[in-house]
Amino acid sequence: MVQCATVVKFLAWLVNRTPGVRTQLEDWNRIVQFSLSGEDPFYVTLADGRMKFNLGEAQKPHLEFVSKSKDFFDVMVGKTKFDQGFSQGTYTIRGSITDAVKLMRVSELTFDSHPNLNKLMKSVSRILA
Numbered sequence: 001m002v003q004c005a006t007v008v009k010f011l012a013w014l015v016n017r018t019p020g021v022r023t024q025l026e027d028w029n030r031i032v033q034f035s036l037s038g039e040d041p042f043y044v045t046l047a048d049g050r051m052k053f054n055l056g057e058a059q060k061p062h063l064e065f066v067s068k069s070k071d072f073f074d075v076m077v078g079k080t081k082f083d084q085g086f087s088q089g090t091y092t093i094r095g096s097i098t099d100a101v102k103l104m105r106v107s108e109l110t111f112d113s114h115p116n117l118n119k120l121m122k123s124v125s126r127i128l129a
Helices: 004-015 021-024 068-077 082-087 099-110 115-127
Strands: 030-037 042-047 050-055 061-070 091-097
Touching: 004 021, 004 030, 004 042, 004 050, 004 068, 021 050, 021 091, 030 068, 030 082, 030 091, 030 099, 061 068, 061 115, 068 082, 068 091, 082 099, 091 099
Parallel strands: 030 061
Antiparallel strands: 030 042, 042 050, 061 091
């Protein structure tokens, strides 16, 4: 099974090395929990223009994604569109939909800023799917 945590951990690493994306995180302090069946819980903290990956459950997340791991992975790699997955109930959002959209936009901007990595991620996701 594909581990969404690994992809999100890589995303956090990449966000922190992408200056144009880090500016999008300034003054946006959030904790985002990922509760994905088939994986141990994990979360990211967004603070001071940086993203930090953490294992476990956050005390008071501002936002939580709840889904099956495989279904959420499909959203992360673009196999299922973000809005389509939400409207079809592929995943549930607990918290602000605005924050969820902003996080997805930050993810897109990050990978778009690194076109070679973006191509590699899409190739790997097809192999792992």
